[in-house]
Amino acid sequence: MHGFYNRILYVDLTDKKFWEEDIDDNLLKSFLGGRGLGAYLLWKNLEKGKDPLSPDNVLIFATGPVTGTKMMGASRYAVFTKSPLTGFFADSYSGGDVAPRIKQTGYDAIVIKGASSSPIYLEISDKGVKFHSAGHLWGKDTYETEDKVLEEVGVPGAQAVTIGPGGENLVAFACIENNYWRSAGRCGMGAVMGSKKLKAIVFHGEKSPSLANDKLLDDYVKSLVKKAKNDPGVAAYKKYGTPQMVAILNKAKAWPSEYWSRGSVDHWEKISADYLLENFNVTPHACHRCFIACGKISEVLKGRHKGLKIEGPEHETIYAFGGQCKVSSLEEIAYLNDICDRKGIDTITAGNIIAFYMELSRRGRVKEKIEYGDPDKIAHLLYKIVEREGIGDVLSRGIKYAA
Ligand code: SF4
Numbered sequence: 001m002h003g004f005y006n007r008i009l010y011v012d013l014t015d016k017k018f019w020e021e022d023i024d025d026n027l028l029k030s031f032l033g034g035r036g037l038g039a040y041l042l043w044k045n046l047e048k049g050k051d052p053l054s055p056d057n058v059l060i061f062a063t064g065p066v067t068g069t070k071m072m073g074a075s076r077y078a079v080f081t082k083s084p085l086t087g088f089f090a091d092s093y094s095g096g097d098v099a100p101r102i103k104q105t106g107y108d109a110i111v112i113k114g115a116s117s118s119p120i121y122l123e124i125s126d127k128g129v130k131f132h133s134a135g136h137l138w139g140k141d142t143y144e145t146e147d148k149v150l151e152e153v154g155v156p157g158a159q160a161v162t163i164g165p166g167g168e169n170l171v172a173f174a175c176i177e178n179n180y181w182r183s184a185g186r187c188g189m190g191a192v193m194g195s196k197k198l199k200a201i202v203f204h205g206e207k208s209p210s211l212a213n214d215k216l217l218d219d220y221v222k223s224l225v226k227k228a229k230n231d232p233g234v235a236a237y238k239k240y241g242t243p244q245m246v247a248i249l250n251k252a253k254a255w256p257s258e259y260w261s262r263g264s265v266d267h268w269e270k271i272s273a274d275y276l277l278e279n280f281n282v283t284p285h286a287c288h289r290c291f292i293a294c295g296k297i298s299e300v301l302k303g304r305h306k307g308l309k310i311e312g313p314e315h316e317t318i319y320a321f322g323g324q325c326k327v328s329s330l331e332e333i334a335y336l337n338d339i340c341d342r343k344g345i346d347t348i349t350a351g352n353i354i355a356f357y358m359e360l361s362r363r364g365r366v367k368e369k370i371e372y373g374d375p376d377k378i379a380h381l382l383y384k385i386v387e388r389e390g391i392g393d394v395l396s397r398g399i400k401y402a403a
Contacts, residue, residue: 001025001028001029001065002065002209002210002211002212003064003065003066003069003209003210003211003212004023004028004065004108004209005106005107005108005207005209006022006023006024006025006028006108007020007021007022007023007106007107007108008020008021008022008023008041008107008108008109008110008111009105009107009109009110009111009124009129010110010111010113011110011111011112011113011122011124011129012113012114013055013112013113013114013115013116013120013196013197013198014055014113014114014115014116014117015114016116016131018128018129020107023037023108027040028108032065033064033065034062034063034064034067034076034077034078034108034109035062035064035078035091037062037064037108037109038060038061038062038078038079038080038091038109039080039089039091041058041060041062041080041109041111042058042060042080042081042082042089045058045060045111045113046058046082050082052081052082052083052084052087052188052191052192052195053084053170053191053192053195054115054195055113055114055115055195055196057081057082057192057195058081058111058112058113059079059080059081059111059112059189059192059193059196059198060079060080060081060109060110060111060112061077061078061079061102061109061110061112061161061201062077062078062079062080062108062109062110063077063078063099063102063103063108063109064078065209066217067099067100067102067103068099068100068103068104068208068209069208069211069217070217070218070221070289071217071221071289072221072224072225072289072290072291073287073289073290073291073292074099074288074289075095075096075097075099075100075287075288075289075290076093076094076095076099076287077093077094077098077099077102077184078091078092078093078184079091079092079093079094079176079184079189081187081189081192082192083187083188084170084172084188084191084192084195085172085173085187085188085191085349085398086187086398090186090187090188090189091187092175092176092184092185092186092187092189093184094161094176094178094182094183094184094185095182095287095288095290095295096159096178096179096182096287096288097159097178097179097287097288098159098160098161098178098179098182098203099288100288101157101158101159101203101204101205102124102159102203103207103208103209104126104203104204104205104206104207104208105124105125105126105203105204105205105207106126106205106207107124110124112196112198114196115195115196115197116131116196116197116198117197118133118135118197119133119134119135119137119138119197119198119199120132120133120134120197120198120199121134121137121149121198121199121200121201121202122198122200122201122202123153123201123202123204124201124202124203125155125203125204125205126205126206126207127205132149132152134197134199134200137149137199137200138168138199139165139168140164141164141165141342141343141344142162142163142164142177142180142341142342142343142344143180143341143342145160145162145163145164145199145200146160146162146177146178146179146180146200149162149199149200149202150202153202153204155202155204157204158202158203158204159178159179159202159203159204160178160200160201160202160203161176161177161178161184161200161201161203162176162177162178162199162200162344163175163176163177163190163193163194163198163199163200163344164177164190164342164343164344164345164386165343165344165386165387166190166191166194166343166344166345166385166386167190167191167193167194167344168194168199169194169386169387169388169396170191170194170195170388170396171188171190171191171345171385171386171388171396172188172191172396172397172398172401173186173187173188173191173345173346173349173350173353173396173398174188174189174190174191174193174194174344174345174346175188175189175190175344175345175346176189176190176193176344177190177341177344179311180311180341181310181311181312181341182287182311183341183346183347185346185347185348186346186348186349188346188398190344190345225291228291228292234291234292237292237294238284238292238293238294239277240273240274240277241273241294241295241296241314241315242294242314242315242316243272243273243276243296243313243314243315243318244273244315245315245319246268246271246272246273246315246318246319246322247268247269247272247273247274249264249319250264250265250268250272251264255268255319255323256319256320256323256324257319257323257324257326258323258324258326258355258359258372259324259352259355259356259358259359260324261359265322265323265326265328267322267326267328268322268323270328270329270330271318271322271327271328271329271330271333275330276296276298276330279301279302279330279331280298280299280300280301280330280334281298281299281301282296282297282298282299283296283297284296284297285297285311295311295312296311296312297309297310297311298310298311298312298313298334300331300334300335302331303329303331304331305331305332305334305335308331308334308335308338310334310337310338310341312334312337313330313333313334313337313347314347316347316348317333317336317337317340317347317348317351318330318333319351320347320348320349320350320351320352320355321333321336321337321347321351321375321378324351324352324354324355325351325354325355325358325372325373325378326358326372326373327373327374327375327378328373329375332375333375335375335379336351336375336378336379336382339379339382339383340382343382343383343386345382345385345386349398349399350382350385352399353385353395353398353399353402354370354378354381354382354395355372356399356402356403357370357381357391357395357402358370358371358372366391368390368391381395
């Protein structure tokens, strides 16, 4: 079928072996797209009742039929597993530049089974799979790991996904990171990778699937770009990115605030998109072949975090720390964002679970006090969650367990 290779790669980390299996057109048509394919493969490969953090769980990476083509915005890879956070089906998606490289390995999806007895990273390409030791990388943050594995593999244009100490320590909301700041953030994908002692995967290759009509796709992409040129929604995303939602939702009194007890915060203008553009050094940043470029590389220009650079913060991170935890400085939110990205934990769940703890503290239900809005106490708690120390261990298991 055009857009696919009809080939799935299986990797067994326990026995360090890999094999390919064909997948027929009927299945690809029935479960069209990377999302459908990933869901089908999870259903097929995971037995009922298995522990998400056991070797019996599987971790699946999938791309779709237009990934790696000229199609605008086809920049996402999808990850599927049984979530250690919810105990249920989980999918999570990440942008950046990795998805086209996954596609170029020549597989429609990659199913990772079993668990290694010691830390490893994988190199997956159109020539097969290499198993590399990752003992020297265990404990390192996601940025350093990404740099290191790409340097060690040494293939120009290769891309990597990594986990940080959060994933290694099986924090239930650990994520998979790529391009430093892009995350398959939801549902604990990083913890499943950590449970398999899989620190990173590097992708490279030169394959591309056949297209039904190259010219038609070309024309369609051109028409999309033309249409988007004067679209006010596209213009707003280009200029403000997702942080534009801070103003919209606060004005509508529909912003998650003070652990879901209010619909806005008084300080929202200090953590808005306008504030970001006026007070940070902001450079637009796009995922692979995206004309919107909603991402923002933002450098802090003043205060104690001067010089800190991240892509973001995105709206969800701002609401989690700025709304739910009531941090009133965007520079401090960028700092907390950076900790989460480096340690490889999801900013959304992290902010929400700390806000939950703050509310418990306000009600006098916990011994260790932490007031709303205190970025240093939040940072301290984030480190404790990642290292699973004391109350951090309780929170690392997710909100249901903590409650
Ligand atoms: S730059 Fe923004 S709009 Fe474009 S693909 Fe990435 S996340 Fe989506």
